[in-house]
Amino acid sequence: MTEAGDEHGWQVSLLVPHPTRLAVLVADSGPSPSVSMLPTLHTGPEPPIAEIVASVDAVDPATSVPLRLSMSTAQADGVETALLLEFDAVAADAPAGWAWRDLDAETIARLEPADARAAVSSWTRERVDGWAPLRPVWSRPGWFARASAWMLDQMAEAGCPATDAPRVHYLWGVSVVLRAPSADGDFFLKCSGDIFRQEAITTRRLAAHTPDMFPEVVAVDATQGWLLMRDIGAPELGEQDQSLWHRGLAAYAGIQRTWLGRSDELVDLGLPARSLTALAEEVDEISDDDVLQSKLDSGLRDRWRSSAPSLAAACLRLEEIGPSPSLVHGDLHPWNVTYGSGTTRVFDWTDAAVSHPFVDLATYIFRTGDVAVRRRMVDAYLDAWSTAGSMDRLREAVDLAAVVGSLYQVQTYRFLIPTLMNQGADDDLADGDLSWIRRTLTRLEYGLDGPS
16 A cells, blocks of 8 residues: 655664563764664665664564554655664563663653654554554564464475574554565465454455465465465566556456456455445535544645535545456555566555445556556556447446545545554555545546646
């Protein structure tokens, strides 16, 4: 759900706790005796977790386990985005150049960088009072050891024993990914939050129908929500030239067409049904949502309320035009698609559902501001659907789907944000619903050729 391709600066501070004391690692010689400096690095684009761990000598990459990455300050007017990376406690001996500093309100008030103080204060309260109910399971001490042991067991059972210990590969408030190498390539374990707990079993069942279009699923623990996959072995389409992006949509349409007329089967797999009739009714709910409406300035609120009848009508018209409901990815974009050696695979099925298949266009085609590229993607998608109706009706459906698919995302974020710690602020998701309201209105006003 994040926007791929951010290139601005990042400041990452590390919270490394003592195993028994309420204390964290700070520089042994700070700018002054009264100031405590957390391990911190500054970088360009958001660095991979492994790069962060390897860049700061306060932690040992072989033994340190990152638990949670949270945003403490968002970028504004050229200022870096500040993040805090929490670690599991490992050893009581401080590494050379670092010392333990016991935490209290006075110490936290003098911590540097200042951007990390609020997040450290929040962590301290949890350490004393107990972990917050919405804290992801993987960010709690002990989870990594259990998940790693299961991952190693399943890899060995598959005949591909790990050649090194699992490491945290990707981490945020919605999911975590562990990575472990083998002589037969890398393996990845993904665990998503409770709201997406069905992803593991859903991915396995979908992959069984069209295995050449999905990651290769090795094992699943449905209770824990653990999904073990082989490395896809191809680059993300979003990292390749935009002239290739249409290939992802064309291949994805092929997946969707295999599920036409099989909505009941998809629901039986555990996917929610999200009809456009229900979405039309939810337009009024959004208008009456005081929390969401309070995020809108008066001009945006007026635009929304005056557009609400047209939005509801667009939902009903798109449902009338068809095609009939099918598999929907829910967060489709070129960074959730791999392409290489003529093979296209789609991954990250956290938001999978049953709905109008065209709603996924809203998250995919507007990742570029090049209108010609957008049009080429639409043409490739419609070519794959050409037998599903007249081209005039299908093109009308595309125009409507740009609007309705954006509205679909507003509703997705309305469900998601309350399930996240700090209402999604830790992952820059707190205003996801507001962002998609703006996009919905932009699509309604400008269509496919409007701004991204």
